[in-house]
Amino acid sequence: MINLFQPQVGAEELDAVAGVFHDRRLGSGRRTRAFEAAFAEHLGIPAEHVVFTSSGTSALHLAVETLDLQDGDEVVLPSIGLPATAEAIAGRAGRPIFCDVDRRTLNPALEDIEAVLTDRTRAVLLLHYGGRTGDVVRIAARCRERGIVLIEDGACSVASRVDGLPAGTFGDLAVWSFDPGRVIVTGDGGMVYAKDPERAARTRLLAHRGLVRASSFGHGALPPGQGEPDLPEYGRGIVGNDLTAAIGHVQLRRLPEMVERRTLIAERYDRELAGTEGLLTPPPLPEGQESTHCLYWVQLDPAIKDKVVGDLLAEEIYTTSHYAPLHRVRAQDAAEEPPAARLPACDWAVDRTVRLPLHPGLSDEDVAAVIGSLRRAVRSRLAEASTEEGLTVKDTQ
Structure with a gap:
């Protein structure tokens, strides 16, 4: 069978996994941080602004969660895409509004998005179909003019660029997927990037169960006065781990x-x-x-x-x-x-x-x-x- 997609993993990835087994630290740790830093360097962005997540879908949900959507708030997205995009919006009280696409590239142009913008539009979620960035430059400029948040879905565009600038850096938020059908494969996993420092800090907080200190709950003995978790708001446990991060780090080099x-x-x-x-x-x-x-x-x-x-x-x-x-x-x-x-x-x-x-x-x-x-x-x-x-x-x- 000639497969539609086929993960490219081998001896290097296996050695990286063996190193994690040797250290007996399979949770989120130094390899996770190293993968985040390497991915950020690949994009030319600060490492503290990216978070490695358990899946691309969880990265997408996390990005949408930071919008704090209210009932009836609209998010525009192309109808060509995976259901997870609409699910992330509807699951946070938002209303998905679908726009048309170019019939040959399957990417929306600025005019397709503008056709469905209203005064309730809070964000645009833009998929780079197949790895093509499409009209991202004009779309990003118009979103800035109107005060609309732009989320780039970079599941297909981990190495795509426009005039030398990486896809994922044009908007306010970006997400990537590392599932078996993508270019970088970690088994499962994703990455989320927030351009604004405060949003980036909140993104990491929410991904780490809402805990200010990743070590403040359930990780052994703590210094005096740190026995209680510092929990300013509830989050979820969707961070990636050292096992998948080790694979991802090798994949990024390749x-x-x-x-x-x-x-x-x-x-x-x-x-x-x-x-x-x-x-x-x-x-x-x-x-x-x-x-x-x-x-x-x-x-x-x-x-x-x-x-x-x-x-x-x-x-x-x-x-x-x-x-x-x-x-x-x-x-x-x-x-x-x-x-x-x-x-x-x-x-x-x-x-x-x-x-x-x-x-x-x-x-x-x-x-x-x-x-x-x-x-x-x-x-x-x-x-x-x-x-x-x-x-x-x-x-x-």
Whole structure:
């Protein structure tokens, strides 16, 4: 099977885990702090402004929690994304407001976001789909003008940049995921960054169960006068641990080589799939933008998309129609969100987009197999559909 994603872990990560076992300190400790510091250095931000969390979802919930949303407060986000984004908002009394996206890049433009802004908008939660930063510069500027908090979801963009500036540093808050489908993998884990020092301090406080001193509760003998926990507000225990941090630290060192391989594969897909009848590849990156290439996708006519996916699976090539549109999921039925007709580009993209395998573990032969099988499947299904239903290439474009 040629997998859609495949974590790149090996001897270095195993040695790092062995070191944690040797020290018998599996909780949040010096390796967690070292990973946070290294990640902050990678982004060029202060180490005390980032917190390693137990998952990307917990990082997202933590970022939204710092907004102190009141009932009815709105947070704008693209409908293309994982359910966790909407869940984090709704779970903190907020109202998710979905915006449209560019149908080819699946990222929203400033105009898509402005179309749904109201006087109740407290924040914008911006996903960098596939590793592309999209319109983040203009969106960040407009959020600053209007006093709206910008949260960057960097799950796919851990190495993405715009004019040399790292994704995740344009807004007020940012989150990353290190689950098995991402570029840096720790088994599970996430990172949250807060630009404002006070918000950063509160983020760390909330992640550490609300305790001012991480050692003030449940960690053995304490000096006189420190026997009671210092708990200014309730938090949650969602910090990462030294075991996953040790893996993450190694993965971060290996990030340049992993992104380089991802880039080469994406460029080969671009080059060898370009001009294929009935198939669209992603548009070129704008000048000044660098992508992590976390995901690669093509777009096919809806009449053949699922059949092509089935053809590839029969040849042991795994693909998926990633992601589901959030404005069409059942959980949003009672939220009185904008009807699907108001998000035409999103619906167009979701009905046509297929994600291809992309990870450093793909050999050149694997990539050639994906390209060859995809082209054959599209050609065969187009011919079949043209005969049966009068399908034309225009329907795809």
